[in-house]
Every structure is written in C-alpha cells, then in structure tokens.
Amino acid sequence: MRQLILGCLMALLLLAALPQAVPCAQPTADLPAHAALDLAVLRAAYPGAVQGLERNPAGQLELVLTTGQRLMYDDGRTESATADSRHADDPHANDAKKDLTAPDLRTMMAQAYPLGPVDEASANPKPGFDPGRARVxxxxxxxxxxxxxxxxxxxxxxxxxxxxxxxxxxxxxxxxxxxxxxxxxxxxxxxxxxxxxxxxxxxxxxxxxxxxxxxxxxxxxxxxxxxxxxxxxxxxxxxxxxxxxxxxxxxxxxxxxxxxxxxxxxxxxxxxxxxxxxxxxxxxxxxxxxxxxxxxx
Ligand SMILES: [Zn+2]
Structure with a gap:
C-alpha cells in the first residue's frame, strides 16, 4: 500500500515537472501529403528552426518558424509553374519567372533534385528545370x-x-x-x-x-x-x-x-x-x- 501511494506521488510530481505544451501548429495528419513531407524534411534539415504549418485567415498554408516568423508555404497559385512550365512555349512561362523572384516554399521544394551521377536526363534538363534555384x-x-x-x-x-x-x-x-x-x-x-x-x-x-x-x-x-x-x-x-x-x-x-x-x-x-x-x-x-x-x- 505504501509503495502504491509513493508511486502515485511520484507520478504527480513527474506530471507537474513536465513543460507546458507548446502551442501547436496544424497537426501534420491534417496536411496534404506533399505539405507533410516538405514540413518533415524542413524540420529534419534545420533542427529547432521550424515550428509547423498553419493556415492563415485566407486559408493559405504558412510555415511558422520557432521565432514566430511566418513564410508563405502555398500562396494558392497552381503548381503549374513548378511542374509544367519546363517548356519555353508553355503558357505558364511567366509564372515560372515569378516563381524565381517570389516563390512560395512549396514551389521552392517542388522540383526533385536528381541525386547521383550525371545521366542522359540530368545532362539535358528541360527549360525551367532548376531544382533548388527558386528560393524563399x-x-x-x-x-x-x-x-x-x-x-x-x-x-x-x-x-x-x-x-x-x-x-x-x-x-x-x-x-x-x-x-x-x-x-x-x-x-x-x-x-x-x-x-x-x-x-x-x-x-x-x-x-x-x-x-x-x-x-x-x-x-x-x-x-x-x-x-x-x-x-x-x-x-x-x-x-x-x-x-x-x-x-x-x-x-x-x-x-x-x-x-x-x-x-x-x-x-x-x-x-x-x-x-x-x-x-x-x-x-x-x-x-x-x-x-x-x-x-x-
Ligand atoms: Zn556560386
């Protein structure tokens, strides 16, 4: 019985010692898969810098840094500019240009960098395929x-x-x-x-x-x-x-x-x-x- 009371006391003390829960950004489970992946790699690559993704009043996803600074993750412009504008004659070419000057984080991370030895594809990237070059x-x-x-x-x-x-x-x-x-x-x-x-x-x-x-x-x-x-x-x-x-x-x-x-x-x-x-x-x-x-x- 004494051991049980001591155990309960210890548990209460431990609970009291836990830090207050950090106010949480939107739970990862509610995020689109691409956003959850981008958030996970940003957190892993830049430990301690990233708090999470949150929707602003306009419904756009923003990356919240641990400093409180907010950066646009998805400004709502279509993905066209990232994935489909690799051809100079593409109607979204102007979007692609905008993506270089003022990309959101989703665009910054959208083109997959081709790791590994140079092959036929990576030696001949299509126009506009510049993974990593559009930066926030x-x-x-x-x-x-x-x-x-x-x-x-x-x-x-x-x-x-x-x-x-x-x-x-x-x-x-x-x-x-x-x-x-x-x-x-x-x-x-x-x-x-x-x-x-x-x-x-x-x-x-x-x-x-x-x-x-x-x-x-x-x-x-x-x-x-x-x-x-x-x-x-x-x-x-x-x-x-x-x-x-x-x-x-x-x-x-x-x-x-x-x-x-x-x-x-x-x-x-x-x-x-x-x-x-x-x-x-x-x-x-x-x-x-x-x-x-x-x-x-
Ligand atoms: Zn250089």
Missing part, C-alpha cells in the same frame, strides 16, 4: 543571418584543398563542407582530372545579389562554394550546346562527395552553373526519401 529568401535570412555582419558572425574557417574558407556554422553547413573535403582529399593522388575543376578555387562567402537580379546569392549566407570559376555559367556561356557533354565529363567522385554531405550542384540546372555547389540539406533529404533510400522522418 526569407527562409535563408532567418536561418543564416539577415545582414552581412550577422552571416559573418555565424561563419568559421573551413579547410578545403589549399584554402581556408569562411562557411556558416549554422545547421551543420561548415562541418558538411569539411567532410566533403575529407572525402575528396584521399582520392586526389589517383585523380589528376580533379585539379582543373578545383583549382583555382572560387569563393564561398560573398554578400551579393545574383548577376542580373535583385535576389541575394546563396554565397551571401556562407553556404555556397564555387569551384573553378572558369567553369560554364549560363549567362555568359557562348557554346551552350557543349554543356551536356561537359556535365557528363564532370568528375563523378567530386559530385558524389558534395551530394553525400547535403550539397546540390548547379550543373544539374537548365540554367547551368557548373562551378556552383550549395548546402541544401532539405532538398537532398527530400530527394533521398522520394527515391526510397530513406523513410519519411
């Missing part, structure tokens, strides 16, 4: 810093080849870049073909807009690395017809080292940028789940 800037300023000073404060030097480069410590980015180099370094003696890709090395952190746009480059947040800046970029490439072959010639071991650590490669975009890698763990995780390599978190 407010998410990245919230995650990594809203000013150059804030971003710099979050950066640490990372050893990469013969350089020490500033990279964000937030959400494992700097550690991921360190691991990329640890994967590449032991392969170098056997792979002289890596050198013209890696040297001279481009930049990581640079607070600047993307050429020809008002949008901040991912370099602004200390989460992107350009390898040799002489590699082709769509805006000034004079022989775009050579790009599929150059993508196929890109050392697969280098690509695999980056993708294994949560980076995406601009060489897989229709608007190609073969020097550019950026840390996008949410897109890489989503790609692995969609490929059946990982269960949904």
């Amino acid at each position: 800037q407010g998410l990245f300023t919230a995650l990594y810093g809203a000013t150059e000073a804030q971003v710099r404060k979050n950066c640490t030097p990372v050893h990469f080849d013969t350089h020490t480069l500033p990279f964000s410590t937030r959400f494992g980015a700097a550690q991921a870049l360190e691991r990329v180099w640890r994967r590449i370094e032991p392969l170098l003696p056997q792979h002289p073909e890596f050198l013209p890709v890696l040297r001279p090395l481009g930049e990581t952190l640079a607070w600047r807009v993307i050429a020809g746009t008002q949008r901040l480059s991912m370099h602004s947040f200390g989460i992107a690395l350009d390898v040799n800046p002489d590699l082709p970029y769509w805006r000034w490439e004079k022989h775009p017809e050579t790009i599929p072959a150059r993508c196929r010639a890109f050392p697969p071991e280098l690509l695999a080292a980056f993708e294994a650590e949560g980076f995406i490669w601009g060489g897989k975009w229709a608007s190609f940028d073969l020097m550019h890698f950026e840390y996008r763990p949410e897109l890489v995780l989503k790609a692995r789940i969609l490929a059946g390599e990982l269960p949904q978190p």
Whole structure:
C-alpha cells in the first residue's frame, strides 16, 4: 500500500515537472501529403528552426518558424509553374519567372533534385528545370543571418584543398563542407582530372545579389562554394550546346562527395552553373526519401 501511494506521488510530481505544451501548429495528419513531407524534411534539415504549418485567415498554408516568423508555404497559385512550365512555349512561362523572384516554399521544394551521377536526363534538363534555384529568401535570412555582419558572425574557417574558407556554422553547413573535403582529399593522388575543376578555387562567402537580379546569392549566407570559376555559367556561356557533354565529363567522385554531405550542384540546372555547389540539406533529404533510400522522418 505504501509503495502504491509513493508511486502515485511520484507520478504527480513527474506530471507537474513536465513543460507546458507548446502551442501547436496544424497537426501534420491534417496536411496534404506533399505539405507533410516538405514540413518533415524542413524540420529534419534545420533542427529547432521550424515550428509547423498553419493556415492563415485566407486559408493559405504558412510555415511558422520557432521565432514566430511566418513564410508563405502555398500562396494558392497552381503548381503549374513548378511542374509544367519546363517548356519555353508553355503558357505558364511567366509564372515560372515569378516563381524565381517570389516563390512560395512549396514551389521552392517542388522540383526533385536528381541525386547521383550525371545521366542522359540530368545532362539535358528541360527549360525551367532548376531544382533548388527558386528560393524563399526569407527562409535563408532567418536561418543564416539577415545582414552581412550577422552571416559573418555565424561563419568559421573551413579547410578545403589549399584554402581556408569562411562557411556558416549554422545547421551543420561548415562541418558538411569539411567532410566533403575529407572525402575528396584521399582520392586526389589517383585523380589528376580533379585539379582543373578545383583549382583555382572560387569563393564561398560573398554578400551579393545574383548577376542580373535583385535576389541575394546563396554565397551571401556562407553556404555556397564555387569551384573553378572558369567553369560554364549560363549567362555568359557562348557554346551552350557543349554543356551536356561537359556535365557528363564532370568528375563523378567530386559530385558524389558534395551530394553525400547535403550539397546540390548547379550543373544539374537548365540554367547551368557548373562551378556552383550549395548546402541544401532539405532538398537532398527530400530527394533521398522520394527515391526510397530513406523513410519519411
Ligand atoms: Zn556560386
């Protein structure tokens, strides 16, 4: 009997010690499947940053960050702009353009990044297929810093080849870049073909807009690395017809080292940028789940 009373007392004490329930965003069970998946990968990729998805008074889904900041998840424009506007003659081409300048999060995550070695399909992406290139800037300023000073404060030097480069410590980015180099370094003696890709090395952190746009480059947040800046970029490439072959010639071991650590490669975009890698763990995780390599978190 005494043990029973003691047990009850302990249970009451434990209940009293539990923290108050955090006010909850819309339960995941009520979300459309695509939204539940996007929420799950955002939470897993950016631990502690995401509270949940909630409907605003207009019925649109918004992502609520733990800071209270709200970002549009689905502004109600159709998916057309993401999935169907890969052809230049598509009537939704203007929507696709809007999606680059002011995408919602659903659009940002809609095109599945094609993980793995370059194949016929990824060497020849359809126009408008640029997975990861439409970005919700407010998410990245919230995650990594809203000013150059804030971003710099979050950066640490990372050893990469013969350089020490500033990279964000937030959400494992700097550690991921360190691991990329640890994967590449032991392969170098056997792979002289890596050198013209890696040297001279481009930049990581640079607070600047993307050429020809008002949008901040991912370099602004200390989460992107350009390898040799002489590699082709769509805006000034004079022989775009050579790009599929150059993508196929890109050392697969280098690509695999980056993708294994949560980076995406601009060489897989229709608007190609073969020097550019950026840390996008949410897109890489989503790609692995969609490929059946990982269960949904
Ligand atoms: Zn770049």
